[in-house]
Amino acid sequence: MHLLIKIMPDWLKEFLRVARDFIYLLLYTGKNKYCPVCGKYSRKFRTYGETGREGSVCVHCNSLERHRLIWLFLKRKTNLFDGKKKLFLHFAPERCFLPRLERLLGAENYLTADLYDKHVKFNMDITNIQFEEGSIDAVYCSHVLEHVQDDRKALSEIHRILKNDGWAIFMVPVNDMEETFEDPAVTDPAERLRLFGQEDHVRCYGKDFIFRLKDAGFRVSEVSAESLCPEEEILKMGLLKDEFIYYCTKS
Ligand SMILES: [Zn+2]
Structure with missing residues (x-):
């Protein structure tokens, strides 16, 4: 199947993607669920393919639970939407x-970065x-640090x-463990999968993650869906109660 997708011409991939999205729209039309990222309703959220997690993916914008939580937080608790110019590093x-952040912030202020991805503005x-030093207004870094060997250097x-x-x-x-588990000597992908849960993860963070942030000099607020919105919104927006946002300031 993977080989078939690889050799498929781009126009056919695009056609299949549009056809799939159209079928999804027919199957998922309804008002039960609301996605704060795209602002659209659906009958339910789609199952996430990689994990089989039900009620996960928005059929309109493909947001996952954590994306909807972040977007809600950005809108309700930060100055990101105040219309003032700010440099945002993502x-x-x-x-x-x-596309939403580029529209909101302006192309010149929205800085995208990745080590490998060629579609970002800065390969770094x-x-x-x-x-x-002291040049950026806001940074957003989600599900990256568990791939980085020297995460303390990244935080500093x-x-x-x-x-x-x-x-x-x-x-x-x-x-769900107190202490982070890591071993830099483990580099074999299969061994990383066994120990850290994914072939390209270099550690399993425990509840002490917050101390790494504090050690880097940040003041940290730990935010959960329950601290951000009532139960009915958690259900409506398909948020997870065991995911956390770490909001950090310098002072
Ligand atoms: Zn959406």
Whole structure:
């Protein structure tokens, strides 16, 4: 199947994608669920293919639970939507956010970065960021640090480039254990999958993740869906109660 997709011409892939989206719209039309990212309703959220997690994906914009939580937080609790110019650095940008943030902030202020992805504006190593000290208003870095060997260096770099009144948002998969488990000697993908849950993960974060942020010099607020909205909104927007946003400021 993968080989078939690889050799398929782009026009056919695009046609199949449009056809699939059309079928989804027919199957999922309804008002039960609401996606705050795209602002559209559906009968239910789609199952997430990789994990088989039900009630996960918005059929309109492909947002996952964590994307909807982040968007809600950005809208309700940050200054991102106040219309004032700000430089926003987004690591490993998610497709459901890209066009919306570019429209909101303006192309010159919305800075996308990734180590490998050629579609971003800056190919850079998060542990060696190419921006001046105190030059960036806001940073968003979700599900990146668990792939980075020297995550403490990445955090100190983000702290360095933030303005004094700037803020950064981090999300990582946090496991139900007190202490983070890591072993830099483990480099074999199969072994990483076994130990860390994914072939390209270098650790399993525990509940002590917040201390790495504090060690980097940040003041940290841990935000959950329950602290952000009532139960009926959590259900309506398909949010997870065990995902956390780490909102960090310099002072
Ligand atoms: Zn959506």
